[in-house]
Amino acid sequence: MTVHWCGTGLSAIPGLRRLLSERDDVTVWNRTEAKARAAVGDLTEDIRTFDMAALQAVLAEGDVVVSMLPGDHHVPLARLCLESGANFVSSSYISPEMRALDGMATEKGLRLVNEVGLDPGIDHLMAHWLMADYRASNSFSPDNVLSFISYCGGIPKVPNAFRYKFSWSPLGVLKALKSPSVSIRSHSELRVSRPWDALSRYDAPLATPESFEVYPNRDSLPFMQEYGFEPGWTVKDFVRGTLRLIGWAEAWKGVFSEVERLEGKPELDARLAEMAAEFWEKHAYDEGEPDRVVLCVALEALSDGVPVYHKTYAMDAWGDARGSAMARLVSDTVALAVEAVLAREIAPGVSAAPSDPRLVTRWLDRVHTTAQHLMVVDHLA
Incomplete structure (x- = not known):
């Protein structure tokens, strides 16, 4: 083979x-x-x-x-x-x-x-771990009210005025600004056509707590079934989203205005390509400059309005002598998937990152060696 x-x-x-x-x-x-x-x-x-x-x-x-x-x-x-x-x-x-x-x-x-990189990939593993941990806890009940969030972002280790840097072509990032999202907020389906229309603040429980700007990304709803949420459960919040440095929205106001101004017009793609070239020139990482990746996945359960389970799987990683954090986290997880396929540890068919507890544990153990900070935070302890 x-x-x-x-x-x-x-x-x-x-x-x-x-x-x-x-x-x-x-x-x-x-x-x-x-x-x-x-x-x-x-x-x-x-x-x-x-x-x-x-x-x-x-x-x-x-x-x-x-x-x-x-x-x-x-x-x-x-x-x-x-x-x-x-x-x-x-x-x-x-x-x-x-x-x-x-x-x-x-x-x-x-x-x-598929979906065996960072996001999607490691975020799936964290979600599967949290769901298994919750189901095994004394707090589990199908009558609980659940809230789930998953926020991930690649950000500069040393913040710049633009509040972002590009490690590859900016065009994909710019095109994503046109993508609508679907999530659940306060028991209702939230549909947003532009990310900046649903921007909020998230306080991440890192080694040194830090706040970020976050927004929902893509369609979160199919992942409820993927993560084992059952049809009869009451879900207050369920969102998979993108994380950015505080000040990102302010720094990108001009970009948002351009996208809004040209939305639906044939010249939009050409303008995005032009901006991508400009950003690659001005805001690309310098040789050896460290990037940073923050990923937080959290599950909270309420019983009669009282929290009975609330844990966050939190990761903070940055570039070092081993290479960029983004590259390590994406490609090392892909390598783990290759090994699992060769060992026939993944079932035939089209699948995403595994939910098998043995693989989840083994792969997250590998992430422990790749990220500088990775821990489960129990907010009720």
């Missing part, structure tokens, strides 16, 4: 290097072979120029394809895996097109594993 790791961008390197140092069955594919050799050439000679036809020619039954390429490659690569009897891993959200491959993957006994 061979692991075909496709893509050696910045977010891929630490996990790929770990796999290469531990295994001799990894082939590295990248659209620019020279860049891949510069990143991992000291660990392997098996580096090839990425091409679907070339990959198809060598892909064998039982292999694993890892896609760290842009999102539009994921489904074609997954389909190629189904044709060849191979497995697939990516860190990206499961798209409807990927979900549609579940039946065929299950029938063939193949694993198409």
Whole structure:
């Protein structure tokens, strides 16, 4: 069996290097072979120029394809895996097109594993841990009122005036500002067309408590079932969102105005691309400059209005000699998924980060070695 790791961008390197140092069955594919050799050439000679036809020619039954390429490659690569009897891993959200491959993957006994990076990925593991812990506690009752939040953000370790820095193309971040979100707030469904219309403050229980600006991201509601919330439960809040430094909204007012001004107009995409180029020039990380990642996932249960369970899984990580925090957290979790697929520890079909307690514990133990600060805070202790 061979692991075909496709893509050696910045977010891929630490996990790929770990796999290469531990295994001799990894082939590295990248659209620019020279860049891949510069990143991992000291660990392997098996580096090839990425091409679907070339990959198809060598892909064998039982292999694993890892896609760290842009999102539009994921489904074609997954389909190629189904044709060849191979497995697939990516860190990206499961798209409807990927979900549609579940039946065929299950029938063939193949694993198409997604959402195994940072967010989505580590946040799922924390949610599964909290739900299992809550269900096992004396406080558990189907009559409790539950609140769940999950906030994650990549932010500069040393704050700047723009309150943000980019570790890769800013275009994806800017396009996300156009994305609507769905969440539950105060027992009601909250639909928001623009992130800044639902901005709020969050006090994170880090080693040194710190406040952030947060807003809901994407559609949170499908994750209620994913995390084991049952249909009859009363849910006051359920939100998965993005975390930013205090002052971010003020610093980005001009960006928001541009998006609002051009919303629905054909020139919007061109303007976003223009801003992305400008931001990459002005607000990219310098060589060796540390980034920072903060992730907090919390579950609270109320009985007759009184808190009976309230814990937060909190993580604070930053770039160091091992590389950027974002790259470590994303790619190392992907590497863990590759190992789990090879060991057949994940069931066939299309799936996200596992809920199996053994894998959740093992993977979070790995995060303990990657993040500088990771702990469960019991707010009622």
